[in-house]
Amino acid sequence: MTMKRTLYSELSTWKKSPNRKPLIIKGARQTGKTWLMKEFGRQEYAETAYINFERNPNLAAIFQEAMDIDGIIQALQVQAEVRIIPERTLLIFDEIQEAPQAIAALKYFCEEAPGYHIVAAGSLLGIALHRSVSFPVGKVEFLNMHPLSFHEFLMAVEENELLELLESGRWNLLHVFRKRLTDRLRQYFLVGWHA
Secondary structure, eight states: OOOOOTHHHHHHHHHHOTTOOOEEEEOOTTSSHHHHHHHHHHHHOSEEEEEETTTOGGGGGHHHHOOSHHHHHHHHHHHHTSOOOTTTEEEEEETGGGOHHHHHHHHHHHHHOTTSEEEEEEOHHHHHHGGGTTOOTTSOEEEEOOSOOHHHHHHHTTOHHHHHHHHHTOHHHHGGGHHHHHHHHHHHHHTGGGO
């Protein structure tokens, strides 16, 4: 099953924007945020530097100890074992709600180092809880990620023709494919949107 998420095109638009700011992808756990960020980095950048604040809570100290962008980047390069080059490296901050100082630092990346492409993700609850800790209002962009939609599921299982028929609005033809559609809906509700 090949995953295709509709938010991918929005990430591409974000990358090309001349006014790009650090991006936070919000959403419930297990909706595919990590997969989407990594896949986007793999396909669109020369390198990806992946930082997970939940798996390694000590990384939050980088944003307390290093008070400047250069120091932060230097420490992140050591951790990720990737050279972080503006415009060429996607810097991913996963589970950013675990590092409130990293959230606050996004403001300085926006103002002082806009060449760094940063995508962060965290759960809705976690990000909301840290809004009182110097949240960079106006210095970040947001995307909301939801569980896999039925349309995305049909793309993933390569039911492109059935998807085109659904999107065409030709409801009078759908009854011909009722069993196939019902089988795919059953599959989607049982396993698809949890994938």
